[in-house]
Amino acid sequence: MAVPLGVLDRLSLDVAALHATDSALHLGALILFEGEPPPRARVLDHLGPRVGLLPELAHRLADEAGRPRWEPDPGFDPDHHLYELPGGADPLTVAAELLRQPLPRDRPLWGIWLVRRAGGGRWGLCYRAHHAFQDGAAAVATLERLLGPEGAPRPRALAFRPPRPVRWAAVLPEFRPPRRVTWWPALDTPPAQSYAAAFADVDTARLYALGRLTGATVPQLCLALTAGALRAWHPDGWGPDGPGHGRGLRANLGIGVRDPEDPHPLLGNRVAVAGVDLPCGEPDPALRLARLGSALDHTRLARLADAHRVVLRGLPYRIGRLALARSIDARYTPLGVADLRIRQPLGFAGTPAAGVYALPVMVPGQPLFVAWLTHRRRLHVTFLADRALAGAERLPEAWESTLAAYEQGAADGAFAALARAGAAVGAS
Template sequence: MEQLTTLDAGFLEAEDSDPHVSLAIGAVAVLAGPMPDFDSLAADLADRIRAVPRFRQVLHTQPLDLGAPRWADDDAFDVFHHVRRAALPRPGDDEALFRWVAEVMERRLDRERPLWECWVVDGLVHHRWAILMKVHHCIADGVAATRLLTQLADDRGGEIFGTGIHPARPRRSASRLPALPLNPIDWVSLAWRTSRGVTSAATQVVQGALELVDGLLRPAAASSLTGPVTDMRRFAAVEVSLSDVERIGARFGVTVNDVALAAITDSYRTMLLQRGESLAPNSLRTLVPVSVRSSDATGKTDNRVSVMLPYLPVDKADPVEQLKKVHARLTKAKGSGQRQAGNVLLAAANALPFPLTAWTVRALTRLPQRGIVTLATNVPGPRRRIRIAGREVVRLLPVPPLALQLRTGIAILSYADHLAFGIIGDYDAAPDVEEIAGGIRRAITRLTGLASGHWRSTPVGTLALVQGG
């Protein structure tokens, strides 16, 4: 039986610490209709799902957490306990779809069975239908979950945007170690350079660890975005043109992820102002997961992530200044060792006795935390459009979880020529998730206009149309 890592098990502990939390992640694939016969579709999906070992396994926990939970084959496994059918009420528009997605995602998965569900839902507008894949976070991170989703595709997936990802600390093979100099006198120089490199790397990890601890312990500005949550959710999503995002990145010398986070920054700024809240430089410290998955581990079903904790500049009104601040802060965070420190800390935790780490995670997740205000995670999706049961997937929308007293969270997923933002929120504390989605769209539209020269920033941070542009 395969044992869960400390990080994998941590998602179970975080879920157990709050009865109102479900730590499942999801993705909604909207397909061009009409929907095939459900029985034949379910049988086809079942065959593909059986090919994923983790989907046929159940968790075995140890009494008193004396050992880490283990995966074991489920002797009573029945795939049709997990492949289910639903239908949207009329008119079957986005509002109805998003409401249904929120209701499915807010319910916890049954730990007596393999921790996943696959929902087939009919009744969408324009003769469309959808598949919602729901997987517990202890099984997979965003990259691995995307891989699992593409296993349902007719061509069993394809190349995804993250195919060439590299770990935060690439391991150097023996063949790549520096050659030993022939002259023994040069050995001292080599030893000095090597020790300096090791010391520099260690210093970077220590600095990154200190920044992570500071980010977790230093309270952010008071915000309605953190606090207790209910067991009900709201969901909204928005899609933007990936070519527009890339054009913005090329114009201002930033990455796609920078542009996405800048759009999120501007949307949160608008929402917080509408809520009547004051904005400060420390108003929106954001948990940004970072993949440390090497290319040779792309097919592994587990969690391989570290984190960064940047402040998103909601105190800045000008969209270009927001974008430049996001880029500068992400660059600084990447260079500070936060990713490496998170990776090292997780590796060290795996070496500790599991009862100690389980107790620590459970205790920490039950404490009220005020350092992190929201979540923004970016996941690479399929490069080209995929087909399931002969039908084209026309939309692919991510669904993040809520935990740690965060009342909103955003997942970003690239699919073919679009970038999709999925926003989850507590039903009572975040009734404005649709406004967050709308704010992201407006922010990308404005940045696209600025990148093309059709708009310009004014001294007070507003935008004006360039006459004749």
């Protein structure tokens, strides 16, 4: 059965066309395993039956008379979606190679790469899909079915929450365009439109312990650590006398707007964005965290999801195209962030995954995307940067140093007032 493309699907294809290579609008994850890689046939034997339980994966892109749609591929074969790479000496080399891999348009827009070597005696599997074909939540749910425990339930609803009536008076200010950014050094160099990844890893126990001392959630902490890392990356830019004059950076955070009754929960892009101001210019870590706590307030994000769901339901494609230019303009929103969670433990043939790293999309002109993904008891952070961005390889170290500084500050009681405020909100 054919499924019409949603407006976000079509806009994602438009964004992809702005890139030098279509692969910049692919998303997914690299999953690493210890030991020797299996033969291709063994991977196919594992994936084939599971792919058969996910009918959305058999849909390809079609367009007749200007009516784009997803339609079942009559020649669909999982074997056509399994690719191989020799790999490299480390995960960063592997990620750089994966980011360049195409997804042929004559078949459903997803693929799995068997990576023979990923450094340190490891091999990998990488799932990637076009952002028009799937959003991040759908890609995560697909991974859980393909590499999670056998018999895991099929996802029925990937919505942020069931829709509720929109309180427009509270939401309309959120739709105002952000102010222009002119002070971030990362925007000074024309983008190369080729990308490199850097990774950071942390035990989630550290974040939970820090959350108890600060009253913050893990996503709030991750945003605060990202703001701190960006501040440390360009330390001369954020003071009152610097080019930023104490201001911050606007980031786009994805929020799900999929209808809970969607009969194809793994097909199409159903993610809008919430603007988040990263307070890089605030020198006080406690105040940075407090501001981000408000930005990631559940009520605020839920209202935004409801509003975007209503707007997108009736948004004409031509109006969406007009709004697209500002929404992806790096001069107003220079980076993206994503919070992803894998709730089913991933593995292959009895071997548990040793690491799972997000490979997010890159918006044209935006120099940086930061995505964190939790799996089992680890949080894996991906910094995906345009290659023209000088010094981006230092971001993982800056992120980890910021985490250590927050832990020291929490031990010294610097966040006590925040923790009390958070406890009071939770009790009310």
